[in-house]
Every structure is written in C-alpha cells, then in structure tokens.
Amino acid sequence: KQEVTQIPAALSVPEGENLVLNCSFTDSAIYNLQWFRQDPGKGLTSLLLIQSSQREQTSGRLNASLDKSSGRSTLYIAASQPGDSATYLCAVNPINLGGGGADGLTFGKGTHLIIQP
C-alpha cells in the first residue's frame, strides 16, 4: 500500500529565508505527484503537478522536484513571505495495475509552515 510521509510536520522560519519541504513515498509506480497549499478552514489549492516522467516544475518562487526512483519530492520556496504561511500537502497519484487499489490520491499529513514577519 502506498504511504506518503512529509517532513517536517511543522516549520517556523523568519521572513526572507529559502526553505525546503520534503515528501517521500513508498511505491514508485505513480502517474504524478501534486503539491497543494491549504489555509486554515479552507480547501486545497494546487501549487505544482509533476508528471512521473518529469524531474521538476517551477511556478514563481516555488520549485518542486521529483526523484521517482528514490521515492522523494521536495518543494523549494524562495524568499519566503508571511503570506506563504499555510499547510503544504504532498499527494501521489498511484498506478493500480489491477491490484485492487482505489483510483485516487494518497496524501501525506502535511507540513504546517509559519513565516515570521
């Protein structure tokens, strides 16, 4: 069964720092990996989607990498701002080759990020 782990569970850094959030998954048979942002009491906002054939994706100050063979992804946030404070979720889209698994995302528990002004 696919499992997704996010480290650290919580992180607090001063404004302006560059930071890295980590995500690991146990089964490399995936279609893609998606990073989401969730603000308190709100839904999930998609940040970046990396297909299994890709190594990285960039959007503004965000860069996500994927190493499928080692089961790892990182989300790099450059020049952090207080508005980046949120919970960041990593989710993989597993390939179920007739193994009876459900067709949906498997999520990590998230990294709660606080950027101090």
Next chain:
Amino acid sequence: NAGVTQTPKFQVLKTGQSMTLQCAQDMNHEYMSWYRQDPGMGLRLIHYSVGAGITDQGEVPNGYNVSRSTTEDFPLRLLSAAPSQTSVYFCASSYGGQSYEQYFGPGTRLTVT
C-alpha cells in the same frame, strides 16, 4: 468558471439522521472524487467516479453512498450519520482521470452529535 462547488459549508447532524453533501463542477471533468480530512489522519478517499453512471469505492467507503447521474454532479449521501463521520469533506475533479491535475472544492465541515 466556478470550478468545484460544495454545499453546504457547515452542517450539524444528530446521530442517525441522513443528509446529502452536494458537489458540482462546471469544467466538464470526467473524474470526480470525495475525500474526508481528519486531524492526524490526512485526507482519505471515500468514493470516486470515472464518468457518469460509474462509481467505485475508495479507502474508507463504509457509511457513505454515491451516484453519478450527470457529468457535473457527484453527491455524497450519509444514510445514518454517526459521530465517527464528523469530519471535513472535500470533493475533487479532474479532466480525464487520475493522471491529470486534481481540483478541490472548498469543503463541507460536518459535525455529528
């Protein structure tokens, strides 16, 4: 486009009551799904649908029913609510299935007393 919409935003039920959580999308997405989010558990898949008339179970389907009569709508039914179903429920959709980007609704916060 409104994207993925969910109603209601908040709901309080008594044990044993039934209700339907509504989900709609206006992006002509074939794939739709329901997740629940609980503290310390992350998001878990309840049911999903790969197109109108086709539904299947996810990781935690017990106590929930779904149907998909149109491409746009994917309601989630609780037939007899239990306190263990207190959670935040999210609906998601994507174009063409699993391998595409997933879009999430704003969620429904349900409390069962």
